[in-house]
Amino acid sequence: MSRLSERRTECLAVLVPVVVMLAIGLWGLDRGGMWRDEAVTFQVARRSVPQIWHLLGSVDAVHGLYYLLMHMVLAVHPGEVLLRLPSVCGAVAATGLVAALGTRLCRPRVGLWAGLLYAVTPMVGHYAQEGRSYALVAAGVVGATLLLVRAVRGGRWWPYGVVLAVTCLLHEFAVLVLLAHACTLALARVPWTVWQRWGCAAGAVVAVLLPLVLVSWGQAEQVAWLAAPDGRSVEQLLERFAGPSPVVLGPYLVLIALAGGMARSKRDLSPAGVALPLMVIPPAVLMGVSQVSPLYDDRYVLYALAGAPLLAAAGAERVAGVLSRLRTGHRRVPTVPRQTSYAGGVAAGGPLLPAPRGPAGHGGSIALRHAPRMSTSRSNGAVPPSSWVRYRGGALLGVLTVCAVLLVQFPLLRADRRADHRPDDLAGVSALVGRQVRPGDPVLFLPSLERRSALAYPAGFGGVRDVALDMPAAEDGTLYGREVGPRELRRRLGGLTYVWVVSGPFAPGSTWTPPNPTERAKLALVTQEFIIREEYVRRGVTLRLYVRREAPRPAV
Structure with a gap:
């Protein structure tokens, strides 16, 4: 196969998943209503930059960079479609990067399968249409992982550090991917010079992130609602990473297990050596920390999902290789992934042999010499028809399998495009x-x-x-505004014969005891001095008309 044909195949392996993800992301993007988290993004991003900065000093510092980005986006046109469009772009970019990573670590058809599997995963489709930062963070992490592979093989390290630093500023829990990357380097047994350069890049990322961590640590009350994860949390995360249907989940896990067996301690970057730490380590660390201080939510580790389709595609490639050898009746000459040298440049694809001792290659890595490439081509450079059919046929079979996965999970993707699939309907309440x-x-x-x-x-x-x-929220530098104290609230309610109450599902009429004194005063006044005359329920929110039990007191 000529280099030009090879490049076309690689581009196609990336382009097809990108187009599929773009179609899924744009499908039903305007579902007719924002839910609570999107509403926060919308109303904060529409404030002025000084007002956003004022807010970040007291709350939501972890999302500060994202709010500033969305401020620029919504300045074009404040609407729900534009609110979600950056997330669509993030999911599309992540899909293409997953495909590129599979192609670089193994071969184009593995990248094609991995990208398509990522695109049709319901969890990816869900956050592709969320006006929050998680899809962008996923794209940044996968991009940083691809840059890590390039840097280890002789590329520059500063792009890796820059991309990962920006990603961590979008959401600080992305820093856990550094542990996954360290595990990848350990599995590949990279030279000490590679560890030094990675350590410098990782240290720079941590140094950039440290001020944000210190500020957000003082705002930890925002996640006080989180509970410590348990065994069911692990099961749910696996279901979300692969798909909840047993028809999909079972084979998916088998392929992941087959690929996991390929992660050997050898001097290369294998698909499993990159994807398995990415999938496992960030969720495992966050779940472990959350046993002491609950911080875990599956959306915080959405970026780890990228490892699952890469592993499944690598497992499928392993199965395809076994079936091919059984069909031909003999063992093929083992191949290694393309570009496995730690030196600069593109490897030929043959077995690695130690190079003579000499100066380190670009990036400070140890140069490795390639054995002569064993070509399957004829003298004129064309691929034999039988090899072409096997390769293209295997790729097509994998694509058809992913299509079957899409059909199984299509009801989940379709349901996710409805506004009533979110916890609340703020547009309906308004x-x-x-x-x-x-x-x-x-x-x-x-x-x-x-x-x-x-x-x-x-x-x-x-x-x-x-x-x-x-005081209104924008002026006060808070999310929902400053309210009066209990005494002033009693005075204001004292002269009213009726009041409309917009309440959550847990108040009033429940055992809920609010910690804030003004909230306690609200609850006591409406339950003791008023009775319900009318009630209207919308998903997650209730509107009630309360009328006074007796004649109103004169205001004081």
Whole structure:
């Protein structure tokens, strides 16, 4: 096969998954409503840069870079489609990078299979349409992993450090991939000079990230709702990485196990040696830490999912190799992945032999000499028809298998495109308030974070009177604004004959005891001095009209 044909095959192996992911990402992108996390992105990103900076000093510092990025994006047009479009782009980039990684570590058809598997995974499709940073973080981690492979094989180290530093600033838990990369280098038994250069890059990433870690550590109350993960958390993560259907999950895990057996301690970068640490180490470390201080959520380690399709594709390649040898009735000459030298340049693809001692190659690595390449081509450079059919036929069979996986998981992808597949419907709440509440009517948010529906969709709340609000969120540098104290709240409610309450599913009418004194005062006043006259329920949010039990007290 000529070099030009080889390049075309490699480009096709990357382009096909990219097109598939782009189609899945754009499909149903405007689902008609933001849920609570997207609403935070939307309302924060629309603030001025000084207001965003003011916010980050008290809350959400971990998402600061993402908010600044989205501020520029939404300046073009503040809408739901544009809110989610960067995540689509991140998922598309991650898909192409997964395919490129499989191609570089093994061969184009492995990259093709891995990229397609990544694209049709429901978890990837879900976060491709989330107005949050997780898809972009996944793209950054896979990109950094690809740059690691290039650097180990003789490339420059600074692109690896820069990409990983920016990725960690998008979400600080991406720093756990450094542990995965260290494991990859250990499995490959790289020379000491490679460890030194990687250590310098990793140290620079940690130094850049350290100020953000110190600030976000003081904002740890934001994740106080998280619980320590258990065995079921591990099962759920595996299901999300591969797909919850047993028809898909079983074979997927078998292929991963077959690929895992290929991770030997030898002087090269194998697909399993790169993908297995990426898939396992970040979730395992975060789950372990969360036994002491709960920090784990599966979206925080979305980037680790990239290792699963790479392993499955490598396992499928191993099965294809065994079947090919059985078909031909003899053992082929073992091949090694292309570009396995730690020196600069592209390896020929033959077995590695020690090079004579001499100066280190580019990047400080030890040069390795390649044995003469064993070509399967004829004298005119063409691939024999039988080899072409076997190779292309195997690639096509893998693509058809991925199509079958897509058909099995298609109902999950389709359901995820509906607005009612998210925990709440803030657009529906705003529309409901617009129909039922008249301009000038008093409204109480219980707890205050339910004000997010008014911040995300202010049209439905136009003209209403926010009883508890003291200072708007943008001016106060908070997510939901500053509220008055209990005494002032009692005074404001004291002269009202009725009040509309926008509440979460856990309050009022439950055993919920809010820690904030103003929230406790709200709960006590509406349950003791008012009765429910009307009630309207939307997914995750309830709108109630409360009327006073007796004549109102004069305001003091």
